[in-house]
Amino acid sequence: MSRKIIVIGGGLSGLAAAWTLERAGADYTLIEVKRALGGSIHTDRRGGFTSDSSQFILEKFADWPFLPALGMDEADALAPMGRYRDGALVAFTHGTGALIDALAARLTRPVMMRMAVSSLGFLSRDETMCGVCLENGVMMEARGVVIAAPARYAERMLRSLNAQAAALLEDYQYDPTLRLNLGFRADDVAVSGDANDLPAPLKFVQVLGHDRLPTRIPDGHVLVRAGMRVADLADAQAGAAAERLVREKLGITAEAVYRHVRLWPEGDPLTCYAPEHKATMAAIDAQLPQHVRLTGSDYRARRLDALFADAEAQAQAVLAAIS
Numbered sequence: 128m129s130r131k132i133i134v135i136g137g138g139l140s141g142l143a144a145a146w147t148l149e150r151a152g153a154d155y156t157l158i159e160v161k162r163a164l165g166g167s168i169h170t171d172r173r174g175g176f177t178s179d180s181s182q183f184i185l186e187k188f189a190d191w192p193f194l195p196a197l198g199m200d201e202a203d204a205l206a207p208m209g210r211y212r213d214g215a216l217v218a219f220t221h222g223t224g225a226l227i228d229a230l231a232a233r234l235t236r237p238v239m240m241r242m243a244v245s246s247l248g249f250l251s252r253d254e255t256m257c258g259v260c261l262e263n264g265v266m267m268e269a270r271g272v273v274i275a276a277p278a279r280y281a282e283r284m285l286r287s288l289n290a291q292a293a294a295l296l297e298d299y300q301y302d303p304t305l306r307l308n309l310g311f312r313a314d315d316v317a318v319s320g321d322a323n324d325l326p327a328p329l330k331f332v333q334v335l336g337h338d339r340l341p342t343r344i345p346d347g348h349v350l351v352r353a354g355m356r357v358a359d360l361a362d363a364q365a366g367a368a369a370e371r372l373v374r375e376k377l378g379i380t381a382e383a384v385y386r387h388v389r390l391w392p393e394g395d396p397l398t399c400y401a402p403e404h405k406a407t408m409a410a411i412d413a414q415l416p417q418h419v420r421l422t423g424s425d426y427r428a429r430r431l432d433a434l435f436a437d438a439e440a441q442a443q444a445v446l447a448a449i450s
């Protein structure tokens with residue numbers, strides 16, 4: 128019997144799960160709906176600027192064993208950015224996307240891009256074989272499945288495989304988020320650091336100089352980062368509105384020399400902060416068989432190291448269930 132495992136979603140969690148399977152010598156295929164890997168991690172490199180439109184400055188409370196395991200030397204890969212509570216703040220010296228590139232480079236099994244999984248089902252009465260249906264009508268067989276896609280999509284995939292588990296993911300709520308990165312000549316921006324007393328719906332505004340991140344900000348320039356909640360996803364002017372608010376706040380009139388704007392419909396997974404979410408996840412885990420597991424930021428983990436650890440644990444659970 129085939130021992131193929133299908134990993135759905137090529138964000139950090141799906142890649143970390145696939146890499147776990149890779150190291151275990153398993154037969155897996157990764158399926159990603161978009162044209163690029165990384166999911167909600169996206170690094171833009173243009174004109175000497177390297178900006179991230181999601182994870183940029185990260186909290187680091189402990190060792191990150193995945194860095195050396197991926198051949199990344201921590202001293203080269205990470206730049207210190209300060210302290211947060213009892214941990215460090217760091218940024219990837221070449222963008223958070225460097226982590227995605229390192230993971231993707233380790234995968235030797237098929238990676239199917241621009242392919243959406245629409246639904247899952249069992250192919251045998253004893254529920255050992257799964258059918259993974261793609262939007263183009265093709266059905267792939269698998270002994271195990273790691274679902275590393277957001278809850279909004281996982282809910283649809285699970286409807287025919289396990290209606291109770293799907294129902295528990297129904298109405299998962301997100302806060303759409305916009306990220307703005309603007310590059311200016313340093314002489315055109317009088318302030319630095321974090322801005323306070325921000326007008327709604329701005330969440331943060333930060334000005335970083337070349338001295339803070341020399342590998343990512345050209346000499347003589349600054350990078351202005353901002354985050355904003357977006358109430359109406361159809362608002363095509365949201366980026367321009369964010370830029371106007373940031374300019375007003377910082378008193379900048381000069382033209383930007385670099386601009387990277389991105390809207391994330393599933394920016395902030397609100398449901399996972401609800402007090403009952405842990406119990407809901409336990410109920411979903413109990414509903415699903417061990418060879419069909421969920422992993423990702425909508426479920427059990429949010430920080431980078433926790434996402435890695437959960438993806439590894441879920442991939443290993445699937446492996447154990449089918450061996």
Ligand SMILES: Cc1cc2nc3c(=O)[nH]c(=O)nc-3n(C[C@H](O)[C@H](O)[C@H](O)COP(=O)(O)OP(=O)(O)OC[C@H]3O[C@@H](n4cnc5c(N)ncnc54)[C@H](O)[C@@H]3O)c2cc1C
Nearest residue numbers: 136138139140160166167181182243244276280394423424
């Ligand atoms: C604006 C923003 C700022 C953030 N800031 C921070 C931060 O400062 N610190 C921090 O720790 N975290 C931060 N995060 C969170 C962090 O980026 C995520 O937790 C992490 O990247 C999630 O990875 P994931 O693989 O679980 O999910 P995702 O990145 O969402 O990946 C899921 C993948 O599944 C794919 N997919 C969806 N449906 C299908 C389908 N039907 N078939 C196949 N593939 C499918 C998607 O295309 C996507 O590639 C931020 C996120 C955002 C959006």
